[in-house]
Amino acid sequence: MLKKIIGKAQEGKALTREDCLFLLEIEEHSYESGVLRGAASAIRREKTDNSAILLGQIGVESSPCPGGCRFCAFGEDHTSFKKYRMPDAELENKIDAFCAAGDLYGLYLMAMHDYSRDFYLETVHKARNRAPKTTQIWANIGDTDKEMFAELRKAGVSGVYHVCRLREGADTKLDPEKRKQTMRNVLDAGLKLYTCVEPIGPEHGNEELVENMFIGIDLGVFQHAAMRRIAVPGSPLYAYGQISELRLAHITAVIALASAASPSLSYMGAHEPGAICFSSGAEAMTAESGVNPRDTKIDTSVNRGMDTGRCRKMLYDCGFAYLRRGDESKIPLDFACLENTNSL
Ligand code: SF4
Numbered sequence: 001m002l003k004k005i006i007g008k009a010q011e012g013k014a015l016t017r018e019d020c021l022f023l024l025e026i027e028e029h030s031y032e033s034g035v036l037r038g039a040a041s042a043i044r045r046e047k048t049d050n051s052a053i054l055l056g057q058i059g060v061e062s063s064p065c066p067g068g069c070r071f072c073a074f075g076e077d078h079t080s081f082k083k084y085r086m087p088d089a090e091l092e093n094k095i096d097a098f099c100a101a102g103d104l105y106g107l108y109l110m111a112m113h114d115y116s117r118d119f120y121l122e123t124v125h126k127a128r129n130r131a132p133k134t135t136q137i138w139a140n141i142g143d144t145d146k147e148m149f150a151e152l153r154k155a156g157v158s159g160v161y162h163v164c165r166l167r168e169g170a171d172t173k174l175d176p177e178k179r180k181q182t183m184r185n186v187l188d189a190g191l192k193l194y195t196c197v198e199p200i201g202p203e204h205g206n207e208e209l210v211e212n213m214f215i216g217i218d219l220g221v222f223q224h225a226a227m228r229r230i231a232v233p234g235s236p237l238y239a240y241g242q243i244s245e246l247r248l249a250h251i252t253a254v255i256a257l258a259s260a261a262s263p264s265l266s267y268m269g270a271h272e273p274g275a276i277c278f279s280s281g282a283e284a285m286t287a288e289s290g291v292n293p294r295d296t297k298i299d300t301s302v303n304r305g306m307d308t309g310r311c312r313k314m315l316y317d318c319g320f321a322y323l324r325r326g327d328e329s330k331i332p333l334d335f336a337c338l339e340n341t342n343s344l
Pocket residue numbers: 065066067068069072073074075076111112113172293
């Protein structure tokens with residue numbers, strides 16, 4: 001059965017929900033898991049000519065968030081964060097740091113569920129004017145209508161990260177239907193959509209994972225991904241703990257195989273960066289700075305967030321031969337690249 005399902009993915013045929021459930025039921029420490037993770041990696045690398053992409057995310061503001069997500073450092077009922085907005089000079093420094101080597105594919109600007117449209121548009125303008133043209137600007141914001149996405153597109157945004165989370169509406173105060181409508185609004189505004197199965201914890205069953213992964217596959221996303229929930233101290237779901245990176249890599253590989261027939265899918269991600277995932281079908285890696293829902297520090301770059309140098313080095317160690325810029329041009333990811341970018 002495993003061979004048959006992998007064969008379908010290799011031939012570019014769509015996997016069914018039953019196929020994905022079968023794959024997820026395999027133990028991640030088994031020989032069969034090694035085979036499926038290897039197959040996912042080979043399929044993805046063949047599609048991308050063994051290229052990876054490097055993304056940067058800047059959390060530009062935070063506040064006790066009405067999203068109330070029980071896993072997030074900003075949930076209004078348990079957060080200790082106060083209202084914060086990144087000063088201009090700091091934003092500029094962070095953009096410059098992310099873009100210094102000229103190899104950043106995309107830069108995310110992250111705000112809370114409720115955000116000021118004027119402030120966010122202004123931030124986008126600043127980022128678009130400062131980042132090189134070969135770096136795309138991506139939005140990571142709360143539920144938004146098509147008109148605002150059209151404004152963001154005019155301001156230079158190329159795509160949007162948006163998810164309908166696992167147990168949305170139960171572990172969050174947000175409406176899963178509104179989350180999905182926002183994803184459709186992104187596409188209707190002519191923007192690319194990046195989604196993710198997240199935040200995966202030990203309590204999530206395989207059926208839930210399958211249903212969630214098909215939201216993105218059925219919508220036709222540009223990037224799909226998997227992210228494990230980080231047990232944030234003080235958050236209500238902390239007590240559940242975390243899944244292992246190996247389990248996350250197994251899930252990443254299943255999503256990559258399930259997406260093999262998708263004509264829209266260009267890149268596959270995994271969060272946070274980890275070498276097992278990036279040897280199992282993921283190639284889109286995100287460095288992080290500023291506020292971060294998985295961190296208790298106001299600037300994640302001094303704690304959880306990895307910088308571009310460490311990401312570049314990890315991608316090299318995972319055997320990728322190229323980095324792609326946001327215009328899809330390729331840069332060799334070799335030892336000289338690591339030396340020149342202080343990534344060793
Ligand atoms: S995950 Fe996002 S929407 Fe949920 S509480 Fe955190 S910032 Fe708000």
